[in-house]
Structures are given as C-alpha cells and as structure tokens.
Amino acid sequence: xxxxxxxxxxxxxxxxxxxxxxxxxxxxxxxxxxxxxxxxxxxxxxxxxxxxxxxxxxxxxxxxxxxxxxxxxxxxxxxxxxxxxxxxxxxxxxxxxxxxxxxxxxxxxxxxxxxxxxxxxxxxxxxxxxxxxxxxxxxxxxxxxxxxxxxxxxxxxxxxxxxxxxxxxxxxxxxxxxxxxxxxxxxxxxxxxxxxxxxxxxxxxxxxxxxxxxxxxxxxxxxxxxxxxxxxxxxxxxxxxxxxxxxxxxxxxxxxxxxxxxxxxxxxxxxxxxxxxxxxxxxxxxxxxxxxxxxxxxxxxxxxxxxxxxxxxxxxxxxxxxxxxxxxxxxxxxxxxxxxxxxxxxxxxxxxxxxxxxxxxxxxxxxxxxxxxxxxxxxxxxxxxxxxxxxxxxxxxxxxxxxxxxxxxxxxxxxxxxxxxxxxxxxxxxxxxxxxxxxxxxxxxxxxxxxxxxxxxxxxxxxxxxx
Amino acid sequence: xxxxxxxxxxxxxxxxxxxxxxxxxxxxxxxxxxxxxxxxxxxxxxxxxxxxxxxxxxxxxxxxxxxxxxxxxxxxxxxxxxxxxxxxxxxxxxxxxxxxxxxxxxxxxxxxxxxxxxxxxxxxxxxxxxxxxxxxxxxxxxxxxxxxxxxxxxxxxxxxxxxxxxxxxxxxxxxxxxxxxxxxxxxxxxxxxxxxxxxxxxxxxxxxxxxxxxxxxxxxxxxxxxxxxxxxxxxxxxxxxxxxxxxxxxxxxxxxxxxxxxxxxxxxxxxxxxxxxxxxxxxxxxxxxxxxxxxxxxxxxxxxxxxxxxxxxxxxxxxxxxxxxxxxxxxxxxxxxxxxxxxxxxxxxxxxxxxxxxxxxxxxxxxxxxxxxxxxxxxxxxxxxxxxxxxxxxxxxxxxxxxxxxxxxxxxxxxxxxxxxxxxxxxxxxxxxxxxxxxxxxxxxxxxxxxxxxxxxxxxxxxxxxx
Numbered sequence: 001x002x003x004x005x006x007x008x009x010x011x012x013x014x015x016x017x018x019x020x021x022x023x024x025x026x027x028x029x030x031x032x033x034x035x036x037x038x039x040x041x042x043x044x045x046x047x048x049x050x051x052x053x054x055x056x057x058x059x060x061x062x063x064x065x066x067x068x069x070x071x072x073x074x075x076x077x078x079x080x081x082x083x084x085x086x087x088x089x090x091x092x093x094x095x096x097x098x099x100x101x102x103x104x105x106x107x108x109x110x111x112x113x114x115x116x117x118x119x120x121x122x123x124x125x126x127x128x129x130x131x132x133x134x135x136x137x138x139x140x141x142x143x144x145x146x147x148x149x150x151x152x153x154x155x156x157x158x159x160x161x162x163x164x165x166x167x168x169x170x171x172x173x174x175x176x177x178x179x180x181x182x183x184x185x186x187x188x189x190x191x192x193x194x195x196x197x198x199x200x201x202x203x204x205x206x207x208x209x210x211x212x213x214x215x216x217x218x219x220x221x222x223x224x225x226x227x228x229x230x231x232x233x234x235x236x237x238x239x240x241x242x243x244x245x246x247x248x249x250x251x252x253x254x255x256x257x258x259x260x261x262x263x264x265x266x267x268x269x270x271x272x273x274x275x276x277x278x279x280x281x282x283x284x285x286x287x288x289x290x291x292x293x294x295x296x297x298x299x300x301x302x303x304x305x306x307x308x309x310x311x312x313x314x315x316x317x318x319x320x321x322x323x324x325x326x327x328x329x330x331x332x333x334x335x336x337x338x339x340x341x342x343x344x345x346x347x348x349x350x351x352x353x354x355x356x357x358x359x360x361x362x363x364x365x366x367x368x369x370x371x372x373x374x375x376x377x378x379x380x381x382x383x384x385x386x387x388x389x390x391x392x393x394x395x396x397x398x399x400x401x402x403x404x405x406x407x408x409x410x411x412x413x414x415x416x417x418x419x420x421x422x423x424x425x426x427x428x429x430x431x432x433x434x435x436x437x438x439x440x441x442x443x444x445x446x447x448x449x450x451x452x453x454x455x456x457x458x459x460x461x462x463x464x465x466x467x
Numbered sequence: 468x469x470x471x472x473x474x475x476x477x478x479x480x481x482x483x484x485x486x487x488x489x490x491x492x493x494x495x496x497x498x499x500x501x502x503x504x505x506x507x508x509x510x511x512x513x514x515x516x517x518x519x520x521x522x523x524x525x526x527x528x529x530x531x532x533x534x535x536x537x538x539x540x541x542x543x544x545x546x547x548x549x550x551x552x553x554x555x556x557x558x559x560x561x562x563x564x565x566x567x568x569x570x571x572x573x574x575x576x577x578x579x580x581x582x583x584x585x586x587x588x589x590x591x592x593x594x595x596x597x598x599x600x601x602x603x604x605x606x607x608x609x610x611x612x613x614x615x616x617x618x619x620x621x622x623x624x625x626x627x628x629x630x631x632x633x634x635x636x637x638x639x640x641x642x643x644x645x646x647x648x649x650x651x652x653x654x655x656x657x658x659x660x661x662x663x664x665x666x667x668x669x670x671x672x673x674x675x676x677x678x679x680x681x682x683x684x685x686x687x688x689x690x691x692x693x694x695x696x697x698x699x700x701x702x703x704x705x706x707x708x709x710x711x712x713x714x715x716x717x718x719x720x721x722x723x724x725x726x727x728x729x730x731x732x733x734x735x736x737x738x739x740x741x742x743x744x745x746x747x748x749x750x751x752x753x754x755x756x757x758x759x760x761x762x763x764x765x766x767x768x769x770x771x772x773x774x775x776x777x778x779x780x781x782x783x784x785x786x787x788x789x790x791x792x793x794x795x796x797x798x799x800x801x802x803x804x805x806x807x808x809x810x811x812x813x814x815x816x817x818x819x820x821x822x823x824x825x826x827x828x829x830x831x832x833x834x835x836x837x838x839x840x841x842x843x844x845x846x847x848x849x850x851x852x853x854x855x856x857x858x859x860x861x862x863x864x865x866x867x868x869x870x871x872x873x874x875x876x877x878x879x880x881x882x883x884x885x886x887x888x889x890x891x892x893x894x895x896x897x898x899x900x901x902x903x904x905x906x907x908x909x910x911x912x913x914x915x916x917x918x919x920x921x922x923x924x925x926x927x928x929x930x931x932x933x934x
Binding site for chain 2: 107182219385
C-alpha cells in the first residue's frame with residue numbers, strides 16, 4: 001500500500017463538514033469532556049460523524065475510503081471488549097442520530113427501527129402496544145439496537161428466545177465500499193440465496209455499518225414474580241429452572257445464578273441481609289410471569305415448595321413488592337461492584353453447555369488457585385443458557401505471562417466441550433488472544449479473506465476482529 | 468481456465484474407488500432404476516459418492532477439486548427447486564450414509580447429528596426422551612437434516628420457532644477446498660467473531676457439504692386437537708390463530724390455510740365432505756396442544772366458540788379421532804394433487820408480511836386473470852408466518868414469455884413489501900430468474916464474490932445459486 005496522508009483530529013473534522021446535509025461532525029472541542037462509556041479509548045479519535053440517514057452514512061464512508069481514513073462504528077459505548085476503541089486519525093461513526101422507530105407492525109409483532117435507538121427507548125415505544133423485544137439486557141438504557149446486532153447480544157431471555165441473530169428479520173447497512181446493502185425483509189421464512197446479512201450480525205463493525213433493522217417482537221407479560229433461592233450448585237439451579245419452564249401456568253423470564261464469593265462480597269457491600277441463606281450457598285434469581293401478579297406469586301411459591309427437597313434448596317425469598325424484586329435484581333445487575341475493590345479486574349464472558357457448568361467452575365477454581373494463593377474468581381451469569389461472567393478477584397491489567405496463565409485457566413476445555421470463549425460481549429480488541437487460540441484456524445482464515453474482500457484497505461474498525 | 472479432462476460416468480466411478488475406506492461409490496449400473504426423488508434430473512450424473520465420515524467426504528472433495536470434477540451435494544432428494552439436479556461428468560455427493568445420531572443431550576434439549584439423518588428418523592429417536600425437533604414439515608420422511616440446513620427449511624412451526632437457521636447451534640462442513648470447517652458449539656450464546664457457518668445455512672450447496680450439526684430441541688407436546696374452519700380471508704384466519712396463540716391453556720401448533728379453489732378441487736378429488744362449509748370459503752386448519760387430549764379439545768372448542776362471530780367463521784369441525792385429524796391434515800399435506808390434472812404446473816413458494824396477504828392474493832388473482840382467461844392459482848400455506856405456496860392451474864412448463872408474465876404476476880410487490888420470492892424451498896435452478904430480479908444487486912455481487920473466494924473453480928453445485 002502506498003503511504004497515505006494522515007489527518008490529525010483537528011484537520012479531519014473540517015474536512016468532513018459539508019459531505020452531506022444529514023451528517024453532523026463533532027470535532028475534538030465538541031467531544032472534550034464527553035464520557036467515553038465503558039472503554040476509556042472509545043473517544044480517542046477525537047472526531048465523530050453522526051449521520052441522520054443511511055445516505056449520509058454512505059457519503060461519510062465513501063469519503064473515508066477514498067481518503068484512506070479508518071472508520072470506527074459506535075453505538076451506545078456500552079461494549080465490554082474494546083470493540084469501539086479508537087485512535088487519532090480515525091473517524092467515529094456514531095448511530096446516535098439514527099434514532100427513529102420507523103414502523104411498529106402490531107399484528108405481526110415486528111418493528112422497523114434505526115440502529116441508534118436504545119433498547120430501553122424501543123421497549124418504551126412498544127409498551128403501549130402491548131409488545132416488547134425478545135432480547136433484554138442490563139445495559140438497556142445505553143445499548144443501541146445496532147450495537148446489539150454487531151455483538152449478537154444475548155442477555156436474559158436467550159435461553160428461550162435465542163440471541164439477536166434469531167430476532168433480526170431484516171437489515172440495512174453501509175458496506176466499506178460505501179454501497180448500501182439492503183435486505184429489509186419482515187418475514188421469518190426466507191430461503192432466497194445466501195443470507196449475507198448474517199455477516200453483519202455479530203460482525204463487530206468489521207463488514208459495515210448497520211443503519212436499520214427489522215426485529216421480531218413478543219407480547220409483554222407484565223404480571224411477574226421474583227424469587228431469590230439458595231442453591232448448592234448449577235445442577236440444582238438448572239433443575240429449578242427446568243421445573244419452572246415446564247409449569248403450565250408460569251413462564252420463566254429469567255434464571256440468573258451467582259456463585260458464593262460473588263454473593264458474599266456483593267451482599268456485604270450492599271448491606272443485603274442473607275441471614276436466611278445457608279452459609280456458603282450460591283444464589284439463584286428466578287423471575288416468572290403469570291396471568292396475574294397474584295397468580296404468578298402463588299404458583300411460584302407452590303412450585304418452589306414442590307421442588308424444594310429435590311433441588312436441595314438452601315433457603316429462599318419470594319419478593320413481596322416490586323421494590324424488593326428490584327433489590328434482588330440489583331444484586332445480579334450491579335455486577336461491576338468488584339471493580340471498586342479490584343480496578344480493571346480481568347473479566348470474561350464464556351458459555352458452556354449447561355450440564356457441564358459445575359465441573360467447569362470446579363476446574364476453573366482449581367486452575368486459578370494453582371496460579372497462586374488467593375487467585376479466585378467472581379462467577380455469575382445466565383444459568384439456563386450456560387453463559388457465565390467471570391471476574392478475577394485481583395486488580396488488572398495483568399502482566400503478560402500472568403494474563404496468559406489466567407486466560408488458559410478460564411478457557412481450558414471450552415472449545416472441546418462445545419462452549420464459547422465469548423458468549424455475548426464479542427471479541428473486540430480484548431479477546432484477541434482468545435480468538436486466535438480458540439477459533440478453528442480454517443474459520444479464522446476464511447474470516448480474514450471475507451474481510452479482505454469487503455474491506456480490502458481495512459478501513460473499517462481496523463485492528464479488531466477478524467485479525 | 469485451461470481445459471480439463473472430462474470424465475464420463477463410466478470412467479468416473481472407477482477413478483473414485485479407493486479414495487477413502489469410508490467412501491462408497493455407486494456407478495451408473497448401481498443407480499439405474501433408482502427413483503430420482505422430486506426432480507427427474509437429480510441422478511443424471513450417474514455417479515454417487517456416499518461418504519460414511521467427514522474425512523471420507525473431504526477425500527472425495529479434494530480429489531474432485533484436483534481433477535476439476537463438479538460436486539453436487541444431495542440429501543433426501545426432496546428439494547423442489549432443482550437444487551440437486553446434475554449432469555453427466557459430475558459427482559453426486561450424498562449424505563445418506565452420514566446417518567448417525569451422535570449424542571442426545573436430554574437436559575439441554577440439544578442433539579448432535581450427522582447430516583444424512585432424516586427428520587422423521589431424528590424425531591423417532593428423540594421421542595423416547597420426550598423431545599422433538601423445533602422444525603417440522605410434510606416431507607419429514609425423506610428430507611434430511613443436511614438438506615434442511617442447506618435450504619434453511621421452515622415448515623409448520625416457523626411462526627413460533629423460526630427456521631433452521633434459528634435451530635442450528637453448531638455445524639461442521641467440508642469446504643470446496645477440501646478443508647474441514649468445524650464449529651460444533653452446542654450453546655446458544657456465541658459472540659466469538661464472524662459466524663461463518665451462517666453461509667452454509669441456506670447455502671444450497673454453494674459453499675460446502677454439511678456433514679454434522681448441533682440442533683436445538685423442544686419437549687414433545689403430545690396431547691393435540693385439530694380443527695378445520697371455514698374462513699372468509701387471511702385476516703380472519705390470522706385473528707383465529709392469534710387468539711389461539713394467546714390462549715393460556717393451549718399452544719398453537721399449526722395454522723394452515725387453503726384458499727377456495729384449492730379447497731374445492733382437493734375435497735372433490737378426495738371425496739371429502741364439505742357440506743358443513745359455507746360455499747366458496749377458504750379453509751383454516753389449526754392444531755393445538757394442551758395438558759391432555761380432552762383439555763385440548765375442550766379448550767379449542769370453547770376458544771372457537773368465543774371467536775366465532777368476530778372471525779365470521781363459515782363453519783367448522785373439531786376432529787373427533789386421530790383418523791379424522793389425519794384426514795384434515797391430508798387435505799393440506801397431499802398438496803401435490805393438482806399435478807395430476809396439471810402436470811408440471813408452475814409452482815411458487817413466497818412469503819409476505821401476514822397483514823398484507825389478502826391484498827396480495829387479490830392482486831395475484833387479478834394479475835393472473837389479466838394474462839388470459841382461466842389463469843388461476845391454487846393457493847395454500849403456513850398462514851401465521853405469511854408463507855404461501857402457489858401453483859398455477861395450468862400444465863407446465865410454460866413458454867418463456869408466458870413464464871415471465873406469470874412470474875411477474877406472482878412476484879410483483881413482494882420485495883418492496885418486505886416479503887421473499889422464496890420462503891423455504893430455496894433458489895436452486897428453478898428460481899434463477901426470480902433471484903436475478905428480486906435480490907438486491909449489491910447482495911448478488913457480494914454473494915458471487917464470496918462464492919469465488921470459497922470455490923474459485925466453481926466445482927460445488929455449478930449453475931445453481933449464487934449465479
């Protein structure tokens with residue numbers, strides 16, 4: 001490649017002005033002091049382009065391609081693996097002005113939506129129609145639909161509804177060539193040649209910039225009951241979840257597990273009374289819906305009584321108010337509490353076939369303690385689909401050889417067991433070594449070749465997956 | 468490309484013998500007299516390779532690549548668009564000895580299975596565990612899992628469970644290079660880089676030969692009730708389906724609609740008594756499951772009585788025996804009855820957003836009658852996901868200009884409405900002109916480039932999609 005002029009952020013912003021009437025450019029001054037979101041490197045480019053239309057995004061991308069300027073697609077800046085980090089000389093391409101809900105098809109339970117709408121805003125717009133999204137996750141207030149597409153987000157409901165890939169019917173994107181790729185089908189049955197929008201789903205910005213999608217929806221089930229249960233292990237937690245899934249009058253809405261160290265430290269920090277819990281137990285949070293709030297509570301209490309002995313429950317509380325339910329959920333969703341004690345604690349997001357979880361956690365514990373005294377992990381996650389979040393109870397970042405040992409400890413056996421080293425956060429920058437070690441080499445080569453095909457100059461999210 | 472030696476079927480079979488101990492070769496003599504399945508061209512190659520392992524398939528493919536011999540992947544020969552047709556000098560690569568069910572994970576509700584297992588055989592193996600597949604279709608006795616992956620099959624349950632793409636967790640395939648692509652995850656949450664197995668799902672044999680998959684399963688719901696209802700239009704049928712979907716004690720298992728001409732001619736052929744049906748009505752077949760057979764029937768009868776007036780039903784029967792239920796289903800599933808009167812009748816498989824179905828069928832009727840007197844269509848299909856099967860009440864094949872007029876009549880407006888010109892049958896050879904006319908040109912180019920990347924010599928299923 002010949003050498004290209006490089007732009008400083010101060011040169012770049014004026015060069016982008018006027019490319020398209022629906023394109024707003026923010027330069028270093030406008031971005032100064034903005035919160036960078038989950039990754040301190042997110043705004044380092046110092047220049048952000050905010051298209052308000054697909055055509056404006058295409059104009060920006062075409063210019064960047066012609067001028068060899070790298071583009072970093074961004075959504076709600078809630079990514080956890082550095083997939084949106086940037087460098088000076090690059091342009092941030094933000095979806096935040098692509099924020100229109102284009103059409104709600106109430107009878108069909110589908111919605112056409114621009115990529116920059118947050119999950120929470122979409123849910124709020126759907127609620128008056130009795131509808132909601134089939135995917136839900138803790139960062140709903142900031143995560144955008146486009147970002148969720150790009151990381152193939154999973155969240156709380158994946159055990160029943162699958163992940164974003166299973167909810168997206170149609171998709172429009174601007175490719176690195178500047179061309180608009182349009183496949184806005186709103187039907188579930190399509191067998192009309194290769195389904196190339198799948199490259200954009202979970203593509204982490206490597207193959208283009210998602211501008212709009214058609215998503216499946218489902219009816220809101222508003223009558224809920226929540227319980228917090230002491231469990232000995234994942235097998236017992238899964239038994240409870242399975243029983244609730246099959247209950248004729250209930251629908252299981254969440255099954256979230258927290259292992260003992262997470263429970264102990266988080267409850268202590270929050271002043272959460274665990275005197276009812278048999279010491280050293282893990283916690284299982286279950287949420288169900290029913291025909292009425294009373295029915296949900298009654299059926300849940302009965303179902304838990306029925307399964308109590310077989311599941312060897314170590315105590316339990318059914319929330320008596322929505323406030324109490326919220327406090328149960330906070331134990332699970334305020335999961336970053338450990339960063340106060342352990343800044344930059346190395347964290348992981350794996351999935352394992354659920355029946356192998358207990359053995360996996362036992363082996364993990366052993367492998368970490370073999371690294372050195374006191375090496376322990378906080379473990380919690382979406383038990384019914386086998387997705388565990390894991391954080392080392394130690395400050396980060398780790399030195400290279402220690403980092404490698406910890407990663408080996410976390411990832412050992414996952415590929416052979418049919419799990420994944422990244423369940424729902426993506427690869428980004430942070431999981432580069434895991435990708436290189438735990439993805440089939442044939443697939444890695446092919447991913448790189450497809451990247452070269454779509455983005456021969458690698459202007460889209462350079463340095464990120466595929467490597 | 469330099470000229471390559473071409474093989475006759477009689478030369479080719481001996482040349483393939485001995486490539487791998489787990490590879491069986493059938494030559495022209497062995498194939499003579501075999502039923503070609505749904506397409507008379509399926510066995511024209513005259514040579515079939517039957518690997519019993521992934522490695523044997525890889526050996527065959529590597530040889531074919533080295534010798535510039537085309538490979539036509541085949542499953543149960545039940546494809547309806549000529550996706551498996553072949554020519555002399557090509558090799559049929561059949562999955563029918565890849566017929567092992569490798570592991571049933573009962574608690575996780577997943578199965579690892581080789582590609583050549585038929586849907587019916589898989590369902591039979593799962594039944595003792597109380598499990599079944601989340602996809603079901605009429606050709607279950609011959610359709611293989613690998614073929615269903617390759618066409619992204621949909622069937623009866625897609626309105627709730629989605630299509631094959633939504634059921635496949637893991638996949639292994641041999642690429643045109645002869646390399647083995649392995650991604651046998653058995654978890655639903657994976658965000659570990661580009662998900663390239665999606666190219667093989669719905670890939671119609673263009674990108675490789677699927678050898679094994681991991682599939683999601685669901686619990687069997689064995690207590691069923693079936694009704695046949697007279698309906699004025701799709702809107703009313705969808706109202707009934709929506710009501711049954713929301714019934715707290717029932718689960719909707721099927722909602723299949725047959726338009727009046729289909730009803731009239733098929734009932735007459737079968738001697739099916741329709742004296743209870745208001746003349747000229749369409750028929751809606753619904754199947755539900757409940758806690759017991761009695762509960763299913765009782766709740767279904769009550770629910771139909773409740774919705775009767777609002778849905779303006781034109782008569783109805785609830786099956787009183789499994790025999791009667793089977794006769795109801797035969798009206799829908801023996802859908803090829805019209806080929807007796809109209810050999811090779813041109814047939815189509817489209818999907819439309821359900822709320823647009825009535826207008827679509829009205830417009831279709833008008834467009835066909837504008838072609839000439841008596842041009843009418845049989846219309847029937849999976850109403851809840853908007854998938855219509857359409858057959859012209861005229862013998863085929865049509866001359867080119869008439870064919871173009873009919874295709875225009877069938878496909879007009881589908882793309883702009885967010886539907887698909889091929890819902891679940893694929894593109895194959897037969898839907899080539901529809902693909903060229905109704906797929907985004909940007910996507911067509913990209914599909915061709917990916918094809919060139921994976922299969923530069925185009926040895927895999929040449930002449931089929933992508934064109």
